[in-house]
Amino acid sequence: MELLGLYNYFVFAVLLMVGLYCILARTNIIKSLIGLTIFQGAVFLLYISMDKIDGGTGPIILEGAPADTIYANPLPQVLILTAIVVGISTTALGLAVAVRIREAYGTIEEDEIQEMDREQ
Amino acid sequence: MTLHDQLPALLVVVPLVTAPIAYLLRAHGLPWAAAVAANVTAFIIACALAATVYGGETIIYEMGGWPAPYGIVLHIDALSALMAMLVTGASAAALIFGAKSLADEVGEEIAPSFFAAWILCTAGLTGMVITGDAFNIFVFMEISSLSTYILVSAGPDRRALVATYRYIVMGTIGATLYLIGVGFLYMATGSLNTVDIAARIGDVTEVRLLLVAAGFITVGLALKAAIFPLHSWMPNAYTFAPNVVTVFIAAASAKVSLYVLIRIDYAIFYKNIPNHELQLALLLVPMGILALFAGSMLAIYEKNLKRLLAYSSVAQVGYIALGISMASVSGLTAAIVHMFNHGLIKGGMFMAVACLALRYRSVNIANLAGAGRAMPWTMAAFVIGGLGLIGVPLTPGFISKWYLVLGALEKGGLGAVLVAAILLSSLLAVIYVWKVVEVAYFKEPRANAVPVEREAPLVMLIPTWIVVLAGLWIAIDSSMPVTMATLGAETLLGAR
Numbered sequence: 001m002e003l004l005g006l007y008n009y010f011v012f013a014v015l016l017m018v019g020l021y022c023i024l025a026r027t028n029i030i031k032s033l034i035g036l037t038i039f040q041g042a043v044f045l046l047y048i049s050m051d052k053i054d055g056g057t058g059p060i061i062l063e064g065a066p067a068d069t070i071y072a073n074p075l076p077q078v079l080i081l082t083a084i085v086v087g088i089s090t091t092a093l094g095l096a097v098a099v100r101i102r103e104a105y106g107t108i109e110e111d112e113i114q115e116m117d118r119e120q
Numbered sequence: 121m122t123l124h125d126q127l128p129a130l131l132v133v134v135p136l137v138t139a140p141i142a143y144l145l146r147a148h149g150l151p152w153a154a155a156v157a158a159n160v161t162a163f164i165i166a167c168a169l170a171a172t173v174y175g176g177e178t179i180i181y182e183m184g185g186w187p188a189p190y191g192i193v194l195h196i197d198a199l200s201a202l203m204a205m206l207v208t209g210a211s212a213a214a215l216i217f218g219a220k221s222l223a224d225e226v227g228e229e230i231a232p233s234f235f236a237a238w239i240l241c242t243a244g245l246t247g248m249v250i251t252g253d254a255f256n257i258f259v260f261m262e263i264s265s266l267s268t269y270i271l272v273s274a275g276p277d278r279r280a281l282v283a284t285y286r287y288i289v290m291g292t293i294g295a296t297l298y299l300i301g302v303g304f305l306y307m308a309t310g311s312l313n314t315v316d317i318a319a320r321i322g323d324v325t326e327v328r329l330l331l332v333a334a335g336f337i338t339v340g341l342a343l344k345a346a347i348f349p350l351h352s353w354m355p356n357a358y359t360f361a362p363n364v365v366t367v368f369i370a371a372a373s374a375k376v377s378l379y380v381l382i383r384i385d386y387a388i389f390y391k392n393i394p395n396h397e398l399q400l401a402l403l404l405v406p407m408g409i410l411a412l413f414a415g416s417m418l419a420i421y422e423k424n425l426k427r428l429l430a431y432s433s434v435a436q437v438g439y440i441a442l443g444i445s446m447a448s449v450s451g452l453t454a455a456i457v458h459m460f461n462h463g464l465i466k467g468g469m470f471m472a473v474a475c476l477a478l479r480y481r482s483v484n485i486a487n488l489a490g491a492g493r494a495m496p497w498t499m500a501a502f503v504i505g506g507l508g509l510i511g512v513p514l515t516p517g518f519i520s521k522w523y524l525v526l527g528a529l530e531k532g533g534l535g536a537v538l539v540a541a542i543l544l545s546s547l548l549a550v551i552y553v554w555k556v557v558e559v560a561y562f563k564e565p566r567a568n569a570v571p572v573e574r575e576a577p578l579v580m581l582i583p584t585w586i587v588v589l590a591g592l593w594i595a596i597d598s599s600m601p602v603t604m605a606t607l608g609a610e611t612l613l614g615a616r
Contacts, residue, residue: 086262104278
């Protein structure tokens with residue numbers, strides 16, 4: 001049963017591989033960027049899973065809460081907030097580059113772009 | 121608290137604060153001036169820090185007064201000070217050198233954002249070098265990477281955009297793998313401070329978890345450092361970036377990832393995973409040797425001068441990887457000295473290429489016929505750099521290869537194979553450097569080519585020669601980088 005208890009981590013691994021496959025297998029730049037986002041999203045899940053403590057509540061100290069309250073670890077949550085911001089910036093930059101590629105080449109299919117570069 | 125105590129924080133804060141200011145300066149030339157001011161200041165700070173730690177002590181700076189392991193600390197020893205000098209020096213030199221070349225390649229309207237990105241890149245790289253927090257390294261890594269993507273995409277050719285896109289994908293995968301590794305480390309030890317992790321990791325009984333963490337971190341950083349065969353983003357990014365950006369990223373940015381690789385692997389994993397020496401060698405020795413030969417062979421067959429130098433960087437990173445894999449003081453010293461020396465050599469060579477590109481409007485080797493006569497000073501700088509890549513005595517490349525061979529000889533039988541590989545790949549470097557020399561000095565320009573009669577402008581030539589002469593000076597009196605690298609290596613291996 002212990003293995004089933006780790007299903008968060010299985011989902012993490014599956015998402016990671018789905019993202020990687022999507023990056024590698026797609027020639028469309030937008031689809032690859034979606035893959036990249038999934039790839040990064042998997043890591044968010046990893047961090048969020050590790051901060052969970054059995055019976056732990058949100059890491060906010062309330063007045064009148066019993067002294068023996070168990071709290072989840074707030075540090076990974078903070079870390080992953082940072083990582084989410086980084087992920088969004090990366091995606092935004094990638095999409096901006098995609099827009100400029102489309103302006104310069106008229107396509108966002110990598111194989112077509114390669115074809116055009118070869119002719120140059 | 122005197123100003124001197126605050127220097128570690130200022131090294132990052134000065135560029136970080138200047139970046140938005142540079143973005144707001146809309147007058148001609150001002151963003152460039154702001155970037156130069158920030159980078160020169162950072163370089164002076166880095167030199168002052170290096171002078172402080174030269175004797176072997178370590179500066180620990182607690183950000184916001186929070187002690188480790190609760191707060192983020194900046195951790196500066198000889199190794200990080202040496203890298204900080206390399207990063208800020210390369211950035212300042214490239215900026216001062218590049219005013220004319222950038223005005224030529226980067227349009228006036230994007231100049232404020234371009235220079236803001238440049239300053240952020242310096243801030244990110246210096247941050248990676250001096251921080252003592254594993255997650256903080258990731259944050260600074262992404263600051264520097266995102267701004268490097270912007271710098272590369274400013275290249276004049278539209279292929280710069282595709283190169284940027286590849287770089288974004290590969291760079292993000294690398295950084296994410298590193299982040300996963302740090303996550304596993306945090307799970308195992310409950311700490312993010314590198315010193316604290318190293319202290320706690322001995323209690324971890326689950327070696328497999330540590331191995332997975334080490335694997336993710338090493339591969340992620342190898343991807344960022346462009347160790348063969350994970351280099352695929354690098355040649356095109358170097359080729360299509362604006363020439364001055366190539367000077368900067370070739371000299372500094374890939375080196376910083378190698379630095380983090382050395383730092384994390386030796387400070388945390390080396391003593392705490394059984395047989396880690398062997399695991400590291402099994403990964404890095406084949407990669408390094410392949411890099412030496414594949415990089416050199418690709419360079420030999422390359423027609424574009426910038427891509428030729430990029431492939432040569434792939435080979436040179438191979439030397440550094442070999443040095444890292446040796447897990448001995450001399451091997452690590454060689455790797456660190458070569459990071460520094462290769463930064464000087466490649467920086468100088470790409471500066472010469474930028475001069476050539478300004479006059480010839482092309483970096484195809486075939487078009488550079490007659491450059492030896494038309495631009496004697498530029499080509500002389502290029503040739504001295506080339507001799508450094510080969511490792512001829514009295515060039516900085518010789519110093520680092522000397523230490524690398526010494527390190528290899530300590531290893532006995534396998535070491536002899538490494539020495540043979542190092543010497544053989546140096547011969548390959550002769551071929552690709554000679555290829556450029558032959559065209560530039562001994563070929564007549566094509567009849568229909570526009571004749572180039574003028575040497576590069578002095579504002580570009582003088583910085584190029586300052587870098588070249590600094591390299592030659594290091595080659596004659598190499599005590600500064602070697603002392604700092606030895607100190608760094610001994611600290612990492614726990615010999616001190």
